[in-house]
Amino acid sequence: MTGKRSRLGVRSVAGQVLLLELAIVVLLVVAAVVALVLQARRDGLRNARHRTTAAAEAFANGPGMVEALQSPDKAAVLQPSVAAARGNTGVDSLSVLDAAGTAYTSTVLEGVPTQQAVPAPQFEEFLRSGDTTTYTFSTPGGRVVLTTVPVRDAAGRGWGLVAAAVTVERARDSADQQLPVVLGSGAAALLLAGGGTALVTRRLRRQTRGLEPAEMTRMYEHHDAVLHAVREGVLIVGGDGRLVLANDEARRLLDLPSDAEGRRVGELGLEPELTNLLASERPETDEVHLSGDRLLAVNKRLTRPPGGLAGSVVTLRDSTELERLAGHAESTRQRLQLLYEAGVRIGTTLDVTRTAEELAEIAVPKFADHVAVDLFEQVLRGDEPPGTADHMRRVASLGVHGNAPQPTDGPVVLDPAFPQARTMANGNAVLVADLGADREWRTQHPVYAEQLLDQGVHTLIAVPLRARGVVLGLACFWRGQTPEAFDADDAAFAEELGARAAVSVDNARRYTREHTVAVTLQRSLLPRGLPEQHAATPA
Structure with missing residues (x-):
């Protein structure tokens, strides 16, 4: 099952890495160009101020400037010098004003004449005490930066001023000239990065086999789960x-x-x-x-x-665990086979005692070495069992080689210390894996305990025989010659075996009750005495 496509329609990790790296390179180039443009805009105004100030101060403080303003033919002296200086300094306009306010100008700015009288009320004040001043204003050709510098002699007397002007766009031309270089460098970087990214992507595609991220994640999760499970x-x-x-x-x-x-x-x-x-x-x-x-x-x-x-x-x-698992599987198979045999062989008659004996015959020797079945005397008569574990009788007892741990057809007394008593009290199977370690039972009944242990019995399971929610008796399973002790699985199997046998015992009990009622009814219908006979006397 394939994963979903990404928003760009690229599935593989390699393709997504390629697009991501190309996008990063493009963003870096665009960011560099934008930064250069913004920097050029900031630097253009600053460069215009520096350029006009340098040009005006250099021309105003140049040698022979005061003498030129004092000459009778100022235009003939100043105009050629102004034109030459404007070309050399790279400003758009360079003007010299004498003390009378007459301007001698060289300019490429629109609307600025080469000679002009400049009436200014503050002009004389500026010549006496003014200092270098820079202005910024707008013209039809764009924003212009203008710097004025007074011309004074050694005594500090003002003879005129020099004004230099340049457009901000002209000052920014040098920065703009770098833009194609930056764009070319960015394109070259983009091509180099794209080529390098393509090589990396190709290698990554080989290593990931063109898998999608979701498939790689799923493979890792499955790989990790399999390794741990x-x-x-x-x-x-x-x-x-x-x-x-x-x-x-x-x-x-x-x-x-x-x-x-x-x-x-x-x-x-x-x-x-x-x-x-x-x-x-x-x-x-x-x-x-x-x-x-x-x-x-x-x-x-x-x-x-x-x-x-x-x-x-x-x-x-x-291999050790495999052998143990194989033995467990074989044991489970034998138990299932034994349950099947129990369903076929238990309950072949409607006799309560015979049904209990069939339970013992099924369990010995395939499951236990000794089996004893105790039923309430009321059950043997076909009546409902009582609510207490009194008046029980052992109706079946069988051991390997015909040896029985206890005789049958005898009353059974359950001491509270016996495991059997705990079974009847809680209605569940009781497992005693090691009888020799059950100190309570051995302390209260030392003689009986030693007799049982002398016979080799070492483990016990006691299960109630319950049918229709009513306990009819109990079955006890012992092992003596078999060295393996009973475990929890054995207890569960014994409880299942006892439950199947209990159904057959209950059926036999109900049959006994119905048969007893029928016989009693038949007997009640018979006459109580024989009628009087009248025989004829033979001749």
Whole structure:
């Protein structure tokens, strides 16, 4: 199942990385151009002020300027000098005003004549005490920066002033001339970045196999889940002999340290033969190795990434656990078979005692070495059982080789210390895995306990025989010759076996009750005495 496309229609991680890097480069180039334009706008006004100030001060303080203003033919002396100076300084307008306010100007600005009388009330004041002053104003040709500088002799007497003007756009031309260079450099950087990104993307596409991000995420999640959930140990060893990865089961089976990953296999403290196998370059199939108290079935396959050293993937299985699981599976199969036999063989008659004996015959010797079945005396008569565990009778008792732990057809007294009494009290199966360790039972009934233990009995399960929510009696299962003690699974099986037998016992009880009622009714219908007979006397 494929993942969703991205908003740009690119699925693979490599394609998305390519678009992302190209977008970053474009943004950087655009940002550089915008920054240059803004900087040029700021620098244009400052450059215009510096240029006009430098031109006006240089011309006003130049040698022979005072003498030129004192000459009788000022125009002939000043006009050529002004025109030459304007061209050399790069300003748009350069003017010299004498003390009378007559201007001698060289300009390319529209509306500025070459000679003009400048009436200014403050002109004389400026000549006496004025200083360099810069103005900014607008003209048809754009914004203009104008700087005025007074011309004084050595005594400080003012003879005129010099005014230099330049448009801001002209001052900014030098910065604007750098814009094509910046744009070209940005385009070149974009091409270089695009080419480099394409190479990186191509390599990334090979490494990710063109997978989408969602597919890579899903693969990682599945990979991580499998590594942690699988019941086999998994090791990945790099070409340099270092452990790259070990899942939880491998750590448990090999008892690896927490910092095992990244260390050489020879530093992990494994058995020498297993270490040699992991460090070698030979594959193996189901080779058995010892690790502590476990026998491990080891499988190894080599991996050789393109351009890399040969590594290996190793799987580990615990043969000891496999044997134990196989034994558990076999035990489960035998229990299911025994339940099937119980459904067929228990309840073949409608006799309560025979049904209890069939339960014992099913369980011995396939499940227990000794079985005893105790029923309420009311059940034996076909009546409803009482609410207390009184007046019980042992109706079936069977052991291996015909040996019975206790005789049948005898009354049963349940002491509160007995496990059987706890079964009748709580209505659930009671498991005593080790009878010898049940101190309460052995302390209160030492003689009976020693007799039972002398017979080799060492474990017990007591289950109630319950049908239709009513307890009819109980069944006890012992093991003596079988060394394995009962466990929780055995207790659950015994409870299921007792429940099936209880249904058949209850059916037999109800039949006994109905049969007894029928016989009683038949007998009540018979005459109480024989009628009087009148025989004829023979001749």
